Amino acid sequence: MLLAMVALLLSVPGIAARAEDGDLSKETKACLKCHDKAGLEKKLENQETLSLHVSTKAFVESMHNKNDCEDCHSNIDSKRHGKTKAVIKSKREYSLSMQGSCRECHKKNFAKYEDSLHAALVKEGSKEGRKDAPLCADCHNPHTLGSVKIIQPIAATPCAKCHEDIFKAYSRDVHGLERIAKGKAAPICADCHKTHDVKAASFGDGIRDSCLACHKDVVSAHQGWLPNAALHFEAISCPVCHAPAATRRVNLRLYDSVAKRQVSEKTGVPLFDKRTDAADLKNVGLDERALLSLLKEFNQDGGQGNTVLRGRLEVRSGVEAHQLSEKSKAIKDCDTCHKQGAEPFQSVTLTIASPDGRPLRHGIQKDVLNSLQATESVRGFYAIGSTRIKLLDYALVLVFLAGVGGPLVHMTIKWQFRKVRAKVEAERVAELALANSQAVPGDRRTDDDASK
Amino acid sequence: MHKLYINPLPVRIWHWTNALGFVLLIATGLQIRYLDLIHLVSFRTAVVAHNWIGFVLIANFFLWLGFYLFTDKIKVYHPELSPTKYFRASFRQMQYYGYGIFRGDPNPHHVSVYHKFNALQSMTYQIIMMLVVPVQFFTGVLLWDVTRFAAMVEMFGGVRVVDTVHVLFFIFFTGFIFIHPYLASLSHTPWAHFKAMITGYEEVEDEPEQGAASR
Numbered sequence: 001m002l003l004a005m006v007a008l009l010l011s012v013p014g015i016a017a018r019a020e021d022g023d024l025s026k027e028t029k030a031c032l033k034c035h036d037k038a039g040l041e042k043k044l045e046n047q048e049t050l051s052l053h054v055s056t057k058a059f060v061e062s063m064h065n066k067n068d069c070e071d072c073h074s075n076i077d078s079k080r081h082g083k084t085k086a087v088i089k090s091k092r093e094y095s096l097s098m099q100g101s102c103r104e105c106h107k108k109n110f111a112k113y114e115d116s117l118h119a120a121l122v123k124e125g126s127k128e129g130r131k132d133a134p135l136c137a138d139c140h141n142p143h144t145l146g147s148v149k150i151i152q153p154i155a156a157t158p159c160a161k162c163h164e165d166i167f168k169a170y171s172r173d174v175h176g177l178e179r180i181a182k183g184k185a186a187p188i189c190a191d192c193h194k195t196h197d198v199k200a201a202s203f204g205d206g207i208r209d210s211c212l213a214c215h216k217d218v219v220s221a222h223q224g225w226l227p228n229a230a231l232h233f234e235a236i237s238c239p240v241c242h243a244p245a246a247t248r249r250v251n252l253r254l255y256d257s258v259a260k261r262q263v264s265e266k267t268g269v270p271l272f273d274k275r276t277d278a279a280d281l282k283n284v285g286l287d288e289r290a291l292l293s294l295l296k297e298f299n300q301d302g303g304q305g306n307t308v309l310r311g312r313l314e315v316r317s318g319v320e321a322h323q324l325s326e327k328s329k330a331i332k333d334c335d336t337c338h339k340q341g342a343e344p345f346q347s348v349t350l351t352i353a354s355p356d357g358r359p360l361r362h363g364i365q366k367d368v369l370n371s372l373q374a375t376e377s378v379r380g381f382y383a384i385g386s387t388r389i390k391l392l393d394y395a396l397v398l399v400f401l402a403g404v405g406g407p408l409v410h411m412t413i414k415w416q417f418r419k420v421r422a423k424v425e426a427e428r429v430a431e432l433a434l435a436n437s438q439a440v441p442g443d444r445r446t447d448d449d450a451s452k
Numbered sequence: 453m454h455k456l457y458i459n460p461l462p463v464r465i466w467h468w469t470n471a472l473g474f475v476l477l478i479a480t481g482l483q484i485r486y487l488d489l490i491h492l493v494s495f496r497t498a499v500v501a502h503n504w505i506g507f508v509l510i511a512n513f514f515l516w517l518g519f520y521l522f523t524d525k526i527k528v529y530h531p532e533l534s535p536t537k538y539f540r541a542s543f544r545q546m547q548y549y550g551y552g553i554f555r556g557d558p559n560p561h562h563v564s565v566y567h568k569f570n571a572l573q574s575m576t577y578q579i580i581m582m583l584v585v586p587v588q589f590f591t592g593v594l595l596w597d598v599t600r601f602a603a604m605v606e607m608f609g610g611v612r613v614v615d616t617v618h619v620l621f622f623i624f625f626t627g628f629i630f631i632h633p634y635l636a637s638l639s640h641t642p643w644a645h646f647k648a649m650i651t652g653y654e655e656v657e658d659e660p661e662q663g664a665a666s667r
Contacts, residue, residue, distance in 0.1 A: 227499045230599035257606070308610075334495035340488040372616075379610025385487045385495075389616060396623045403630030410549075410634070417554035424556045 024060065027078075031069040032056045034082070046090040058144040072101040072142060095135045102136040110136075112197035120356035132162065154179055159189040169322040173243075176322075187214065200357035201318065202251075204262055211238045225332075235381070237314040239321045240344065241331040246320035248313055248344035252364060252378065253351045254298060255310035263298070263307055264353040265360065271298075272352045276362035285363035286350060288373040294350075295377050311381025313337070313344050338385035345369055345386045455653040458568045462519040466512055467649055473509040474625055477502060481622050506592045513585060527566040529578055541571035553638060563656050580628075584621055591618040 024032070034040070035054040042050045059065060070076065088094050103110040113119050113136070121133030136142075139158035154176065160167035170176040170189070178186035192210040193201065201207055212218065223229040240248050254263035265272055275297055277283075279290040286294065291309075298307045315321050337344055348364040368374045369387040381387070459467075483490050483498040493501070520526040532538040544560040552560075561570035569577060591614050594601045598611055605611050636645040640657060648654040 225496075227496065227503070228596075228598055230597070234599060334499075335487060338484075338487050338495050340486075375612050375616060376609075379612045380606075382610075382612045382615050384484055384615075388485060389619075392616065392619050392623065395620070396626065399623050399627040400630075403627040406631060407634035414554055420554065421556035428556075 023065070024056075025068050027070060028068045032059070042088070044088050044090055044094075048091050050088065050091055050094065054143045061146075062142075062144050063146060064142060071105075072098065074101070092131055092135075095137045098142075099136055102142075109196045112195075116196060116198045117200050117356055117358065118198055124356070134158075134162065152183075154188060157189060159193075163189075163318070166318045166322050169319045173322055173324045174326050175324060200353070200359065201321070202314070202351075202359050203353055203357040206237055206314075207321075208233070208238060235312055237312065237321075239315045239324060240313045241336075242325060242327075243315055243320055243323040244325055244329055244331050245323055246315040247347075249316050249347035249349060250345055250369065250381070251312045251314050251349055251351050251359075252309045252381065253312060253353075254295075255308050255380075256306050257308045258304075258306040262310075262353050264357070265355055267355040271301075272360045272362070276350065280362065283363075285348075285365040286368070287365050288368045288371045288377065291350070291364060291368060291374065292377045308380060309350075309378055311378065313383075316347065337383055340386055340388065342383075342386040345383070453655050453657060456563065456565055456656050457652050458563065458565055458654045459649055459652045460519070460523075460525065461652065462515060463525075464649055464652060466516040466519070469512045470509060470516075473505050473512065474629060476505050477509070478622065478626055478629060480505065485619070503596050506589065506596070510589050510593075513589065516581070525566075528568050529574065531574065531578070532571065538571055538575075542575070545570045545572045549635075549638070558657075563654055568654070584624065588618065588621045588625070591615075591621075 032054060035052055036056045038053055040052040042052055044050055118134045122135065124133070138161070154171060155167075157167065167189075171180070175187050179188055187210075191214075192207050193199075219229065219233060222232065226232055239246055255261070256263050275294055276286065279294050280286050295307065295309065299305050336342060346366055348366050348369060349361045350364050351359045351361050354360050369378065369381075370390050372389050372391045375389070479492070480498040480502040483492050484495065484502060487495050492498075520529065532541065541560070548557060548560050552558075559570075594605050594608075594614050595611070595618060598605055605614055608614050608617075636649075637643075639645045640655070644655055
């Protein structure tokens with residue numbers, strides 16, 4: 001009985017690892033003595049209300065339970081704290097000021113974060129007013145935090161706060177449902193998008209490598225039934241087939257064929273929007289000529305002739321990328337893409353990566369994919385059937401008509417000449433008979449027969 | 453009339469394998485390219501069949517090449533080295549098909565064992581067999597596994613260029629498949645050349661003066 005109770009206690013998350021109140025330092029206990037009061041808060045300069053409440057219970061269960069308050073709040077003067085009024089402009093400014101404390105202990109993760117899209121957005125925010133880009137404390141409440149990877153229920157995952165629509169889609173797709181049913185065995189945000197070094201999902205090969213990290217045998221499994229499987233893996237993102245309800249598009253990316261990576265705009269030199277807008281004054285999408293001259297422009301300054309367009313099929317939104325279905329429902333029908341007028345080819349976009357990896361896009365007229373003039377610019381992207389060059393279709397019809405019509409015309413003329421041929425033949429036979437009669441005068445019988 | 457053995461067995465095997473293969477390649481090629489218009493077999497079946505038939509025909513091509521390289525029959529492909537003679541013969545042949553044949557004029561080309569092609573055929577077949585067919589097979593192999601041959605595909609200008617060349621020659625072969633049998637029917641009887649490609653023996657008309665000379 002006792003053993004069973006111990007086992008039960010150990011199986012409850014948090015309990016086994018929990019530090020007791022008694023493990024807290026004298027200083028921390030002193031802080032919590034005041035701060036563990038519900039409703040303790042402070043009015044900030046921008047009229048926001050900052051909660052100052054720290055639950056002792058939550059803190060001792062958190063991953064920071066071995067830390068003292070002063071480890072992070074080192075700027076607090078214990079003699080004056082609570083007696084003088086500290087001025088804090090806003091929650092955001094306070095969180096920003098605390099970032100350094102996180103770096104003190106979490107150097108590696110902080111370095112990753114600084115290189116991430118989230119940090120890039122924070123930097124961008126300092127200039128252009130993007131005030132919702134995540135800081136450490138936006139994802140990790142320092143006083144209560146547990147491991148982000150084992151958060152239960154999944155809706156409490158911090159990513160869901162900003163990426164609400166995507167998270168809703170995820171929680172209903174094959175991964176989300178499995179996560180709810182089986183817990184850690186199924187992937188949640190960080191498993192595919194990484195945690196601190198999160199990049200733009202559409203950059204490079206996107207999330208494909210994350211898919212392949214778990215679904216190891218899929219390449220060979222696809223090779224068993226899918227012709228040119230390797231090419232499909234290269235040119236099509238997984239959700240295109242595995243999120244059957246999604247809408248799709250062709251993404252023509254500016255790509256460096258020598259460095260083998262997607263072209264990014266240089267920081268501080270925004271050319272893409274300027275050039276695409278100039279080439280598409282009516283904003284109806286670039287045509288094949290505009291596309292070709294745009295490509296030449298990118299090759300002239302810095303591209304050194306290495307900039308090409310690399311096509312890729314992808315779903316149109318992040319929400320749709322998180323509508324993954326069970327394997328049995330994935331698209332296996334080649335007609336989905338290899339038919340003229342197929343849905344994925346009705347939307348075409350040109351993309352360059354911004355310095356932080358996010359895509360900058362401009363529309364391309366869908367007919368470009370069927371144009372002979374685009375053979376050079378869209379040289380690396382071709383889907384049999386759906387992006388076939390129209391001019392070749394006309395050539396085929398013409399050759400077919402010539403192949404059938406030519407012999408028919410020839411036969412008709414030959415038939416119309418039948419009387420001429422009979423006449424010529426008769427004359428020839430007569431000439432032959434005459435020649436024979438002159439050569440062998442005595443042989444009258446043959447001549448007579450021939451004349452008949 | 454006398455008979456000449458002008459189509460040895462390897463040539464006949466190659467020819468009919470090629471004929472059937474090309475018809476199937478054209479049919480599956482049409483199915484692959486025009487999935488919206490043709491519904492004979494599924495896209496995947498058409499692609500897989502197209503690939504296999506392609507490889508069979510590549511092997512078949514080497515049967516043809518081997519036969520002609522290792523026998524004296526290669527003489528049938530020897531070009532006429534005198535341009536004057538060649539163009540005169542070609543012009544006469546064109547004149548025959550364009551006019552003389554209607555009047556019942558005799559074919560200016562006289563078939564013999566080492567001279568079975570007329571001037572037009574000789575040139576056309578050499579271009580087809582040494583340029584068009586190898587390029588078609590080559591582009592076909594590149595398209596069969598674009599990733600494996602990515603460097604080469606890129607060298608030739610990308611998958612779109614390789615495919616366009618493949619389709620252009622496919623269009624050529626589609627025309628050829630109609631024109632070739634028709635021209636083959638323009639013998640002294642409509643089936644004479646077809647029979648010759650089955651039995652190997654071509655019936656050749658006796659020319660009075662030639663017949664006398666050969667006896």
